Amino acid sequence: MKNNFFIFFLIVAGIILQVSGFPVLFSRGYLPSIVLVGVIASTIIWGFRNALIWIIVTGAVFDLITYGVMGKQVIILVVVAYFVSFFSKRFLVENRGLGILAIIILVSVATLIFKGLFFAIEGNGKLISGSTFFLSAGKESFFNLIIFFIIFNFLKKRNRSSLGKLSFEK
Amino acid sequence: MPSKLKFFSYKLTKVLVVLAIFGLLVFFNPKNFFRPVRSAMFWFFSPIQKVVYKSSQEIASVKDFFLSIGDLKTENEKLIKENQNLMAENASLNNIGKENDFLRQQMELLPREKFNLVIANVTGQDPYALGNWIEIDKGERDGIAQDMPVIVSNGIFIGRISEVGFSSSKIVLISSPESAINGMDLKTESKGIAKGEYGLGIILDMILPSETVNVSDDIVTSGLGKNIPRGLFIGKVKSIQFSQDRLFQQAIVASSIDFSKLSQVFIIKDFKR
Numbered sequence: 001m002k003n004n005f006f007i008f009f010l011i012v013a014g015i016i017l018q019v020s021g022f023p024v025l026f027s028r029g030y031l032p033s034i035v036l037v038g039v040i041a042s043t044i045i046w047g048f049r050n051a052l053i054w055i056i057v058t059g060a061v062f063d064l065i066t067y068g069v070m071g072k073q074v075i076i077l078v079v080v081a082y083f084v085s086f087f088s089k090r091f092l093v094e095n096r097g098l099g100i101l102a103i104i105i106l107v108s109v110a111t112l113i114f115k116g117l118f119f120a121i122e123g124n125g126k127l128i129s130g131s132t133f134f135l136s137a138g139k140e141s142f143f144n145l146i147i148f149f150i151i152f153n154f155l156k157k158r159n160r161s162s163l164g165k166l167s168f169e170k
Numbered sequence: 171m172p173s174k175l176k177f178f179s180y181k182l183t184k185v186l187v188v189l190a191i192f193g194l195l196v197f198f199n200p201k202n203f204f205r206p207v208r209s210a211m212f213w214f215f216s217p218i219q220k221v222v223y224k225s226s227q228e229i230a231s232v233k234d235f236f237l238s239i240g241d242l243k244t245e246n247e248k249l250i251k252e253n254q255n256l257m258a259e260n261a262s263l264n265n266i267g268k269e270n271d272f273l274r275q276q277m278e279l280l281p282r283e284k285f286n287l288v289i290a291n292v293t294g295q296d297p298y299a300l301g302n303w304i305e306i307d308k309g310e311r312d313g314i315a316q317d318m319p320v321i322v323s324n325g326i327f328i329g330r331i332s333e334v335g336f337s338s339s340k341i342v343l344i345s346s347p348e349s350a351i352n353g354m355d356l357k358t359e360s361k362g363i364a365k366g367e368y369g370l371g372i373i374l375d376m377i378l379p380s381e382t383v384n385v386s387d388d389i390v391t392s393g394l395g396k397n398i399p400r401g402l403f404i405g406k407v408k409s410i411q412f413s414q415d416r417l418f419q420q421a422i423v424a425s426s427i428d429f430s431k432l433s434q435v436f437i438i439k440d441f442k443r
Binding site for chain 2: 016017019020021023024025031048049061064065066069072074075085
């Protein structure tokens with residue numbers, strides 16, 4: 001229970017940072033997504049089945065805090081998590097050796113999918129031009145990667161201690 | 171049946187179930203159903219968001235300072251020149267001020283004293299870097315209602331209230347594609363619809379080809395909408411083009427506001443018509 005509260009706290013902290021911190025700190029046009037990175041890292045470490053409930057909670061809280069239509073973020077994040085799980089099952093995703101290359105590809109493609117889905121669902125058919133889209137996705141992937149390594153290592157450490165064992169037993 | 175031959179894996183089934191449930195929620199969009207939860211969340215998180223937002227602004231200003239060190243010398247020279255120009259301009263503006271009062275009366279532009287304003291702090295922004303909306307810490311309990319216009323201190327129109335919670339609200343910015351406001355060229359009185367466009371900022375669209383719009387002209391609200399007073403400054407015309415079907419003119423409008431740096435805004439609760 002204590003760990004569930006802790007995870008919920010992390011989710012809310014990430015979302016508040018995404019809504020009230022990042023838009024001010026980063027230039028308009030590109031913005032790293034701590035929420036997306038959190039979903040990628042938790043899917044890799046905890047596995048899709050265990051992470052799914054928290055991904056749904058993240059999407060729902062995000063939709064509530066951002067006045068979004070309830071369910072939009074959940075759909076986007078679940079699809080991204082499914083892709084991540086599909087990918088991470090087939091390739092060695094680790095923060096050393098060739099695994100780093102897999103991480104770079106994974107985070108970049110996940111960012112592209114996330115942005116693409118976002119524009120498909122939120123953009124009401126109005127899309128930004130292809131070059132702008134890929135340019136901002138490229139910049140976002142770079143920052144997402146940096147955040148990913150921080151979150152990934154943090155979650156991995158927590159997973160080795162009590163957090164993962166208590167909350168996510170298969 | 172061997173697991174490989176299973177048409178739907180367990181994982182995929184789960185995904186499809188989640189997508190179906192939340193897809194239905196998106197389709198039916200039961201806004202009011204989640205309203206109490208949303209209001210409770212904002213009541214709880216809004217103070218934290220305010221602190222995070224302010225701290226981020228502090229960090230951003232430090233970052234901006236360090237990034238701008240290299241440009242300080244040229245910036246300084248530019249400012250000295252600008253200062254000289256402004257001093258000259260100031261002298262002539264004293265005369266124009268009197269003329270402006272007369273014009274306001276003629277054009278029924280509203281002096282700001284006639285607005286009933288509510289001040290609000292910005293607590294959040296569009297988290298997708300599109301600059302479509304901002305969140306503020308004022309809501310229903312402060313008398314805020316949907317569609318109220320929002321300005322910044324010097325009377326520049328920035329958007330309107332799109333959703334209201336108990337203690338917070340969402341403002342759709344004029345640069346958002348969701349926004350459409352009646353606007354006009356202050357000089358020529360050519361009318362159009364000011365709306366946001368991805369990557370272009372603000373466009374004054376639907377201007378008849380017979381009407382005149384010039385680069386550098388001021389664009390203001392025309393007051394045709396029921397809730398928005400006439401004469402709120404939107405921006406200056408940057409360039410003019412024809413719509414794709416060539417039926418209308420479009421003016422690309424540059425706002426003087428950096429929406430990502432907003433910290434306080436004013437909501438016009440009421441105004442004298």
